[in-house]
Amino acid sequence: MATVTEKVDRATATHPDVSSYTEVNTDILAMLSRPGKWWWILFGLSVAGIGLLAFSWGNQLINGIGLSGLNTPVGWGAYITTFVFWVGIAHSGTLISAILFLFRARWRQSIYRAAEAMTVFAVMTAGLYPLIHLGRAWHAYWLFPYANQRMLWPNFRSPLVWDVFAVTTYFTVSSLFFLLGLIPDIAAARDQSRPGTLRQKFYTLTAFGWRGTDRQWHHFGKAYLFLAALATPLVLSVHSVVSWDFAMSIVPGWHATIFAPYFVAGAIFSGVAMVITLMVPIRKIFGLEKYLTVRHFDAMAKLILVTGLIVFYAYLNEFFMAWYSGEDPERRVFWERLFGHYWWATWIMLICNGLIPIMLWFKRVRHSIAALFVLTIFINIGMWFERYVIIVTSLSTEFIPFAWGIYRPSVTEMGIVIGTFGWFFFWFLLFIRLLPPVALAEIKEVLPPPMRPKPRQEVPR
Amino acid sequence: MHDIPVPDRIEARYLLPNRGTTILLAAFVAVGAIAFIALLGMNPDRAWQSYVANWLFFTGIAQGALIFCAATVITKARWNWSVRRISLAMGAFLPLSYLLLLPMLGLREAYFPWIDKMAYDEIVQLKAAYLNIPFLITRNVVGPLVLFTMSLIFMYWAVRPDLAPERARDEGGVTGRAKWRDRLSGNWLGQEAEEARSWQKLKVLAPALILVYAVVMSIVVIDFAMSLEPHWFSTLFPVWYFMAAFWGGIAVTTITMVLLKRGNPYFDEHMGPQQKHDLGKLVFAFSIFWAYLFWSQYIVQWYGKLPWEQAWYIHRSTPEWGPLSLLAIGLCFLAPFILLMGRNAKLNPTFLGSVAFIAMLGLWLERWLLIAPSLHVPGTPTITFWEPLIGLGFLGIFALSVRWFLSTFPVVQLWQHGVDPERFDREIPPPVDRERVVV
Numbered sequence A: 001m002a003t004v005t006e007k008v009d010r011a012t013a014t015h016p017d018v019s020s021y022t023e024v025n026t027d028i029l030a031m032l033s034r035p036g037k038w039w040w041i042l043f044g045l046s047v048a049g050i051g052l053l054a055f056s057w058g059n060q061l062i063n064g065i066g067l068s069g070l071n072t073p074v075g076w077g078a079y080i081t082t083f084v085f086w087v088g089i090a091h092s093g094t095l096i097s098a099i100l101f102l103f104r105a106r107w108r109q110s111i112y113r114a115a116e117a118m119t120v121f122a123v124m125t126a127g128l129y130p131l132i133h134l135g136r137a138w139h140a141y142w143l144f145p146y147a148n149q150r151m152l153w154p155n156f157r158s159p160l161v162w163d164v165f166a167v168t169t170y171f172t173v174s175s176l177f178f179l180l181g182l183i184p185d186i187a188a189a190r191d192q193s194r195p196g197t198l199r200q201k202f203y204t205l206t207a208f209g210w211r212g213t214d215r216q217w218h219h220f221g222k223a224y225l226f227l228a229a230l231a232t233p234l235v236l237s238v239h240s241v242v243s244w245d246f247a248m249s250i251v252p253g254w255h256a257t258i259f260a261p262y263f264v265a266g267a268i269f270s271g272v273a274m275v276i277t278l279m280v281p282i283r284k285i286f287g288l289e290k291y292l293t294v295r296h297f298d299a300m301a302k303l304i305l306v307t308g309l310i311v312f313y314a315y316l317n318e319f320f321m322a323w324y325s326g327e328d329p330e331r332r333v334f335w336e337r338l339f340g341h342y343w344w345a346t347w348i349m350l351i352c353n354g355l356i357p358i359m360l361w362f363k364r365v366r367h368s369i370a371a372l373f374v375l376t377i378f379i380n381i382g383m384w385f386e387r388y389v390i391i392v393t394s395l396s397t398e399f400i401p402f403a404w405g406i407y408r409p410s411v412t413e414m415g416i417v418i419g420t421f422g423w424f425f426f427w428f429l430l431f432i433r434l435l436p437p438v439a440l441a442e443i444k445e446v447l448p449p450p451m452r453p454k455p456r457q458e459v460p461r
Numbered sequence B: 001m002h003d004i005p006v007p008d009r010i011e012a013r014y015l016l017p018n019r020g021t022t023i024l025l026a027a028f029v030a031v032g033a034i035a036f037i038a039l040l041g042m043n044p045d046r047a048w049q050s051y052v053a054n055w056l057f058f059t060g061i062a063q064g065a066l067i068f069c070a071a072t073v074i075t076k077a078r079w080n081w082s083v084r085r086i087s088l089a090m091g092a093f094l095p096l097s098y099l100l101l102l103p104m105l106g107l108r109e110a111y112f113p114w115i116d117k118m119a120y121d122e123i124v125q126l127k128a129a130y131l132n133i134p135f136l137i138t139r140n141v142v143g144p145l146v147l148f149t150m151s152l153i154f155m156y157w158a159v160r161p162d163l164a165p166e167r168a169r170d171e172g173g174v175t176g177r178a179k180w181r182d183r184l185s186g187n188w189l190g191q192e193a194e195e196a197r198s199w200q201k202l203k204v205l206a207p208a209l210i211l212v213y214a215v216v217m218s219i220v221v222i223d224f225a226m227s228l229e230p231h232w233f234s235t236l237f238p239v240w241y242f243m244a245a246f247w248g249g250i251a252v253t254t255i256t257m258v259l260l261k262r263g264n265p266y267f268d269e270h271m272g273p274q275q276k277h278d279l280g281k282l283v284f285a286f287s288i289f290w291a292y293l294f295w296s297q298y299i300v301q302w303y304g305k306l307p308w309e310q311a312w313y314i315h316r317s318t319p320e321w322g323p324l325s326l327l328a329i330g331l332c333f334l335a336p337f338i339l340l341m342g343r344n345a346k347l348n349p350t351f352l353g354s355v356a357f358i359a360m361l362g363l364w365l366e367r368w369l370l371i372a373p374s375l376h377v378p379g380t381p382t383i384t385f386w387e388p389l390i391g392l393g394f395l396g397i398f399a400l401s402v403r404w405f406l407s408t409f410p411v412v413q414l415w416q417h418g419v420d421p422e423r424f425d426r427e428i429p430p431p432v433d434r435e436r437v438v439v
Helices: A002-012 A021-030 A036-063 A078-089 A091-102 A106-110 A112-134 A137-143 A159-192 A198-206 A214-247 A259-285 A294-325 A328-339 A343-361 A369-396 A411-434 A440-446 B019-042 B044-074 B084-106 B122-126 B133-163 B165-171 B175-184 B191-224 B237-263 B265-270 B273-304 B307-315 B322-339 B343-347 B349-375 B386-408
Strands: none
Touching (some): A021 A159, A021 A440, A078 A259, A091 A112, A091 A159, A091 A214, A106 A112, A106 A294, A112 A137, A112 A159, A112 A411, A159 A198, A214 A259, A259 A294, A294 A369, A328 A369, B084 B386, B133 B191, B165 B175, B175 B386, B237 B265, B237 B273, B273 B343, B322 B349
């Protein structure tokens, strides 16, 4: 009889192998103490990446933006591509923590903390790119909305200024959301850390005196719900505004009305793929198999499948409308995308984002964590190339054939792009050592509550 | 979700036939038909514009409601257990909708301006591979046929487990019900096996149905609305149409739920706060989504300032049409946004239903605005009493088919899928060191 009930529980329980609240604390907080060999190797690589970033960017600051491959007619290249890529990655965090919370998708509890952290660090990475792309980064403050001494304001009709508002708002709200959710878990870490250590002082400070009283939980729940509701429109607005950086101008291949929802879907697509890419090694290195089960990966894979289909619909729609428009430049840009100088980038995009996700229709693929890991890396690559294709192919063959040109990323640009991956992973790796990377309190919500053992009853058969 | 209580046993309850309502709805159909024929005699162009706009509206919400039902199947939603069948019932309009579509395929020069322009307009000539009558007819015959057939198969598998032969006594002696039960429950495998099989079929059909929906609805709306200004194109336009139809499906489910709650204490009890609150939230959320899509299309074309793109908006913001456009935005977005924001508003059924109804009036007007300003003859009125009268006819057909469905099949789905039928026990192997975790 016992085996029967256990089996049913295994099929329906979210974390069948976690048996008590104490166990959750022990397992998750253990991540904060034992880094292990692999963590140090990855951390070393990230620091090396930051070194590369510092060298390449420093070199560009000293010697000028000419070190990049940017020139007429392609004035936006790898920097803006990677900016959009990181803003896109930043999407899934708030989607998972806010929208899935409102939709009562409980599977989010195991992954949402890491996804939110990823969001915050991805925005921090994306935020570097406008500075890098400016060339003279010391003038970056000109973007902010205040008048200069001649009372000239930034041009509010420029989508680039909208971007400043959209991205900073998103950064503020997602950080707040992230930090708010952390409070009860930091308090748990505080209570378990050795008194007098620096760590304990840090946790004491950041736990804001959390004691887990009824009153505190009540306020916490309310605040969380309201923040979730307020953050939900942001999930759509940020990448919509980023897409309008392109769609507002009349560059063929950019001026498409579908860009806003298409970019949002693409952002969620790439963001969730990145969550899987990050969670698979973390799960392995820190032994989190009990907390991140196949159920969670399956749900994320389905989310990738849905958003991937929306993205693919947008691709087809764009190709059709480009033809249907009857506009020569519009038609030619899309023809050039498929068969022109950058054909390889377009086909990488179509294969990685259109064909490879087809495998996710199969349950066996969704349930194989190794397969998902490989697949999501392809999706990440494909999504980087999507932005590359949109930006570079459109600019290189604009209206007048006389002004066409080819862009090739320079060594400096590649160094910076690779270096910012180091920057992102530096923060992320520090995060999993410093703050509870899995939400303790929320996992406990879905575990069976601790009860006094009932006297065993025989079930009549 | 496991915290949503679903009763172990759900009774088979039907929408009771009500002569008064049937006569009223039949009168609607008659009025609509007479209005259409009368207008056909006086101003055939206008009659057909009104017909197509109404077809796009009612087919959209019927198919949208079914897609909403399919979406809740994919997400294994439990909260809508008592209203899932209502969304499904809207599909009963689809076979009639297909019949109503066929006359629209006979439309020619008077409706499709590109037919005449093909002779002299160079840009339109470039589109000849798509904008030609044989292909137009082919894709609009085949596309909706595939979509509606798949929808009907989906409905069949969704109702079949409720038609067990041993449930015959539930029918209350209504012959129509017995006839349909006999027709649809052949080769009965037994309750449990039927439920398992239906669930399996629905799980596979639902995603396919949604994919076909996106493609077919895009084709239909490109042909019957976008191509009316043959120089104008917008990649978002089809998405805007079918997502608004999806929203309409949610809203019409809400309105029907409110009407059912009034007439029957059993429905009133089971379509409770959970359903009201969640449907209210969805009507609210997708109204904002409608506004988002509207805005995403508008701002890009307004900002781009390309004459052939702005033309479409200019036709809709003239002194004649502008107020109607603003009214549509107000009814579709501002009214639900302001009125449905609070929790109490969503829990008060009369209020919720009225707001959903107002939003649907807005959506109906929006459909008219997708078509009429493109074909407007200067000096003629923008909207007359004829359009609502023809709409009344469509409403009558729509409501009669939905009423028929809900009085033939149980209003609350009798079989309910499990908490999470997808089993993971094979993929999550049992633990090796069970002792370690005992604290």
